[in-house]
Amino acid sequence: MLGFKKRQVSPTPKDLKIIPREIKIDLEKGLKDNLYWMDGDPVKTHFMNALQSSFPEGERMFIDSARDVRDQCSESIPEELNQQIKLFIRQEAIHGAHHEDWNNALIGLGYTRLAKYSAQLKSERLKMKSSAPAIFRLAVTAAGEHFTAITARLHIHGDPEFLNSLDRPVRDLILYHALEEIEHKAVCFDLFEHAGGNYLTRMLGAVSFSLGMMLHVRRIHVYLLKKDGLWNKENKKKARQYIWGREGLFFKLLPDILDYFKPSFHPWDKDDRKWLAGDFNNDLEEYGIQAPVFA
Numbered sequence: 357m358l359g360f361k362k363r364q365v366s367p368t369p370k371d372l373k374i375i376p377r378e379i380k381i382d383l384e385k386g387l388k389d390n391l392y393w394m395d396g397d398p399v400k401t402h403f404m405n406a407l408q409s410s411f412p413e414g415e416r417m418f419i420d421s422a423r424d425v426r427d428q429c430s431e432s433i434p435e436e437l438n439q440q441i442k443l444f445i446r447q448e449a450i451h452g453a454h455h456e457d458w459n460n461a462l463i464g465l466g467y468t469r470l471a472k473y474s475a476q477l478k479s480e481r482l483k484m485k486s487s488a489p490a491i492f493r494l495a496v497t498a499a500g501e502h503f504t505a506i507t508a509r510l511h512i513h514g515d516p517e518f519l520n521s522l523d524r525p526v527r528d529l530i531l532y533h534a535l536e537e538i539e540h541k542a543v544c545f546d547l548f549e550h551a552g553g554n555y556l557t558r559m560l561g562a563v564s565f566s567l568g569m570m571l572h573v574r575r576i577h578v579y580l581l582k583k584d585g586l587w588n589k590e591n592k593k594k595a596r597q598y599i600w601g602r603e604g605l606f607f608k609l610l611p612d613i614l615d616y617f618k619p620s621f622h623p624w625d626k627d628d629r630k631w632l633a634g635d636f637n638n639d640l641e642e643y644g645i646q647a648p649v650f651a
């Protein structure tokens with residue numbers, strides 16, 4: 357199995373708490389008042405809008421795959437992992453609803469083709485659900501969870517300027533989502549390993565996730581900028597640099613992306629607990645959200 361040795365004990369910290377938090381954020385008003393909420397910059401803002409537009413269907417796919425694999429091996433799953441799966445599903449269901457609101461707010465602002473793109477993603481998700489083995493879909497999910505967790509880490513820890521460049525309330529939603537993505541980052545990975553998923557399947561899942569995500573985000577990013585009449589030479593260059601340039605997102609994430617290719621990789625090889633309870637959590641206090649606490 358390509359040097360893959362089955363892990364006996366998951367490195368997921370024992371004091372980790374996964375907390376599904378209910379949070380109400382008026383995104384519709386926020387987006388209407390301030391269309392370019394990231395740095396006043398349409399290229400960056402629409403990149404994030406494009407990325408998040410995949411989340412409602414993407415997170416439903418993540419939930420489906422975890423549920424299907426869990427049901428296939430329900431009797432052998434340790435109680436602790438079983439509980440984590442339930443909490444993961446709850447967190448993702450709440451996130452999905454927020455991102456659905458975000459998409460609807462954009463549709464309300466005139467980006468009507470987003471509805472068609474979401475319908476396409478839904479039909480792809482259902483097709484995949486009926487045709488691909490659950491363990492492969494969970495491999496796609498595990499890759500997606502790694503991507504969201506490393507992006508979350510970069511956004512709220514590795515790149516301190518990022519949060520400062522966002523206007524509220526979008527900033528609050530991104531921060532809250534990022535915290536929860538870190539909390540549950542290993543749940544699907546642990547389930548995948550528990551269910552006997554091997555290295556090759558994990559890699560195929562990672563390739564499938566990466567291609568699907570890149571194609572989707574690119575298509576929506578271009579659409580949003582075209583709709584605003586801003587898909588011009590200057591912005592095309594700016595978009596390329598923002599994503600693929602030497603200081604761009606891809607290169608910032610590259611060390612974490614490469615980690616995933618190690619046969620011995622585990623999401624908690626990097627222990628995020630030391631900064632997860634950071635000062636920025638105070639920003640969420642008005643929503644009644646408490647900072648994560650570790651024993």
Ligand SMILES: [Fe+2]
Binds near residue numbers: 452533
């Ligand atoms: Fe999520």
Ligand SMILES: [Fe+2]
Binds near residue numbers: 448501504537540
């Ligand atoms: Fe997630």
